[in-house]
Amino acid sequence: MIRIVGIILQFCALLVGAQQLGCSPQCAQIYHISFNTGNWHESVEYCNRLGLRLAVVDTAAKHEAVVGAAQTTGLQSTGFFGLWLGASDLARTKTYVWHSTGEGVVFAKWKPGEPTGGNEHCLNLYYWPAIAFNWTWNDAPCDTRLYAVCESDENRCIGWN
Incomplete structure (x- = not known):
């Protein structure tokens, strides 16, 4: 229960941060990186429990936004960081x-x-410079344990002014 409350609080902090930056529902895409790793299917379920989905990264701008969100975690400092995407x-x-x-x-x-x-059937984003993954995509076995990157559905606005 405490873990779920922590996740909700982190997501709310992201929303407040977006609001303070002057984002509107039309322009804001909020990304949430999970606290723990899971396989691809667990990551889908994790995002769905939050009312979100695994990220659909269908433009260069979204790719850069996801990379930016991932970099703010600092988890790439280990030299290896992987995120499940929604394909x-x-x-x-x-x-x-x-x-x-x-x-x-x-x-x-x-x-x-x-x-x-x-x-290897599930799409992920890797930062693993030792083998030339520099925020690039990979297909991996779906049971690999990586972090989830979740987003809101573009057709569902999170209301603020």
Whole structure:
């Protein structure tokens, strides 16, 4: 229970911060990074419990915003940091789809040589400079334990003036 309250308080702090920056529901995309790691399916459930979804990163601007949110956590200082994004090719191999919208992945920031396929079906964003992942995308086994990056549905505004 205390953990859930902490998550809610952090999310509220993000909303207040966006409001103080003068954001409006039309322009603000709020991202929330989970406190703990989970597999891709657990990450979907985590975001849904918060009334959010795994991030749909379908533009360069959204990619940069997610990277910015991730960098504010400081977790990349370990030299490895991974975030689950909201797409997979679970339904049809080599065809990545954003689960919350049903749209195919068109914009992409894959690391050269990715996606590699095999048993790797879930989309993630890595910062892992030792092997040339510099905030680039990767396909990973869905049971890999990474952080979730959640967002509000674009069609649902969070009201403030």
